[in-house]
Amino acid sequence: MSAEQISNTFQKAMNISGSPNAVSTSPTQSYLSQYFPGGNQQKTSKALKPFSTGDIKILLLENVNLTAINIFKNQGYQVEFYKSSLPEDELIEKIKDVHAIGIRSKTKLTEKILQHAKNLVVIGCFCIGTNQVDLEYAAKSGISVFNSPFSNSRSVAELVIAEIITLARQLGDRSIELHTGTWNKVSSKCWEIRGKTLGIVGYGHIGSQLSVLAEAMGMNVIYYDVVMIMALGNSKQVDTLDELLSKSDFVTLHVPATSETANLLSAPQFAAMKDGAYVINASRGTVVDIAALVQAMKSGKIAGAALDVYPNEPAKNGENLFNNDLNSWAEELTSLRNVILTPHIGGSTEEAQSSIGVEVASSLTKYINEGSSIGAVNFPEVSLRDLDLDQENSVRVLYIHQNVPGVLKTVNNILSNHNIEKQFTDSRGDVAYLMADISQVDLADIKSLYEQLEQTPYKIATRLLY
Ligand SMILES: NC(=O)C1=CN([C@@H]2O[C@H](COP(=O)(O)OP(=O)(O)OC[C@H]3O[C@@H](n4cnc5c(N)ncnc54)[C@H](O)[C@@H]3O)[C@@H](O)[C@H]2O)C=CC1
Numbered sequence: 416m417s418a419e420q421i422s423n424t425f426q427k428a429m430n431i432s433g434s435p436n437a438v439s440t441s442p443t444q445s446y447l448s449q450y451f452p453g454g455n456q457q458k459t460s461k462a463l464k465p466f467s468t469g470d471i472k473i474l475l476l477e478n479v480n481l482t483a484i485n486i487f488k489n490q491g492y493q494v495e496f497y498k499s500s501l502p503e504d505e506l507i508e509k510i511k512d513v514h515a516i517g518i519r520s521k522t523k524l525t526e527k528i529l530q531h532a533k534n535l536v537v538i539g540c541f542c543i544g545t546n547q548v549d550l551e552y553a554a555k556s557g558i559s560v561f562n563s564p565f566s567n568s569r570s571v572a573e574l575v576i577a578e579i580i581t582l583a584r585q586l587g588d589r590s591i592e593l594h595t596g597t598w599n600k601v602s603s604k605c606w607e608i609r610g611k612t613l614g615i616v617g618y619g620h621i622g623s624q625l626s627v628l629a630e631a632m633g634m635n636v637i638y639y640d641v642v643m644i645m646a647l648g649n650s651k652q653v654d655t656l657d658e659l660l661s662k663s664d665f666v667t668l669h670v671p672a673t674s675e676t677a678n679l680l681s682a683p684q685f686a687a688m689k690d691g692a693y694v695i696n697a698s699r700g701t702v703v704d705i706a707a708l709v710q711a712m713k714s715g716k717i718a719g720a721a722l723d724v725y726p727n728e729p730a731k732n733g734e735n736l737f738n739n740d741l742n743s744w745a746e747e748l749t750s751l752r753n754v755i756l757t758p759h760i761g762g763s764t765e766e767a768q769s770s771i772g773v774e775v776a777s778s779l780t781k782y783i784n785e786g787s788s789i790g791a792v793n794f795p796e797v798s799l800r801d802l803d804l805d806q807e808n809s810v811r812v813l814y815i816h817q818n819v820p821g822v823l824k825t826v827n828n829i830l831s832n833h834n835i836e837k838q839f840t841d842s843r844g845d846v847a848y849l850m851a852d853i854s855q856v857d858l859a860d861i862k863s864l865y866e867q868l869e870q871t872p873y874k875i876a877t878r879l880l881y
Pocket residue numbers: 543544564565567568571616617618619620621622639640641642669670671672675676697698699723724759760761762763
């Protein structure tokens with residue numbers, strides 16, 4: 416897909432005009448204009464460049480979409496791209512000198528790996544989940560992390576709708592049978608989904624989108640969430656997980672991987688479900704105790720399951736990778752009837768991936784070039800309005816520090832020989848982030864400013880853009 420086609424797709428999706436004279440205040444419109452030259456909006460702000468211009472190196476793993484590669488290349492960054500994730504030792508070597516890394520769900524960025532990332536400024540998760548990154552360690556090291564909070568939500572919701580019907584009609588089994596020559600025309604224990612109850616655990620972006628689709632198919636929807644959330648359509652929030660389990664014909668999970676959601680469905684929860692109910696998990700592999708699910712299916716309590724995610728997943732595509740060496744119950748699970756197993760493809764559609772590519776690459780570029788951390792998942796969210804084109808002797812100071820008293824006094828003392836045009840600071844936990852635009856700065860001053868800021872106590876990282 417060309418940049419122009421993607422731009423058009425976005426304009427359609429956002430319902431904005433692509434005509435040459437159109438005026439839009441949509442952020443999507445403005446970032447598209449910035450990254451795809453020839454767009455319809457004049458950019459009048461000054462383009463900022465990182466302190467060491469032209470040296471930005473980006474490592475992209477796990478087949479991150481071409482839309483992202485194009486955005487980075489248009490910026491002049493050096494891009495190294497891999498289709499799969501990398502083994503730990505290779506990743507440690509590669510991460511040593513890059514400024515940004517783009518991953519999806521497979522690459523684990525642990526403290527051990529991040530310790531080697533001496534130049535890393537920003538991590539882009541080209542997906543929703545961020546549990547694969549040690550977010551706290553990253554923040555304490557001055558590395559901000561961005562994700563794509565909803566670009567693949569619809570794709571997951573549509574997959575789940577397909578799975579509900581597939582399970583209710585035992586389509587997986589019928590298809591496997593016919594592929595091996597067996598004609599098995601049966602209606603016993605095959606159901607319509609109309610009038611059945613769907614229980615959604617986690618009513619966020621995906622859960623709520625699914626709710627609307629399921630009601631359109633004639634299902635009754637109930638949901639359980641740890642926070643009160645407005646019900647869409649005729650759906651109803653229930654007070655406890657047990658209530659949801661006891662009332663649902665289909666239970667589907669859309670919660671993040673946290674310590675609270677680990678084994679959220681295990682033997683007691685399967686026992687609390689209706690006889691012959693179905694289980695769907697497209698959230699994270701840790702959320703369902705799969706060994707317990709296998710037992711519940713063997714006993715006939717659970718009539719079918721669709722799983723897209725697993726506690727351990729192969730790092731790359733290939734044959735014979737899903738086996739007992741990876742997960743001890745793999746062979747028992749694959750031998751069961753009416754079990755749909757997919758290789759973590761909930762968000763794997765052309766639409767979702769190209770949209771995620773634009774969204775996350777844009778966040779990373781904005782953070783690298785302008786310092787804006789709006790949308791970061793582990794970091795104080797700070798931004799300043801653009802510098803004007805005529806502000807020639809201005810420098811943008813980006814200063815990440817430990818959140819302790821007295822730091823601003825020290826920093827402003829260092830900046831005090833210049834005019835502070837604007838300044839904004841915020842903190843999140845132990846980490847604080849200050850952005851300031853200062854004017855009347857000679858090029859010769861930049862190095863000295865940088866060195867003084869670097870020498871301050873409580874400093875985590877300093878960048879100067881000009
Ligand atoms: N299979 C795939 O390819 C994909 C999987 N995912 C997974 O789906 C998860 C959910 O995605 P979104 O809907 O976008 O997240 P979201 O953050 O919009 O919604 C999650 C909801 O779960 C609720 N929640 C958290 N802990 C809970 C608990 N213990 N019990 C009940 N509710 C709880 C939250 O309050 C929130 O409303 C992601 O965290 C990700 O792990 C996301 C995209 C693709």
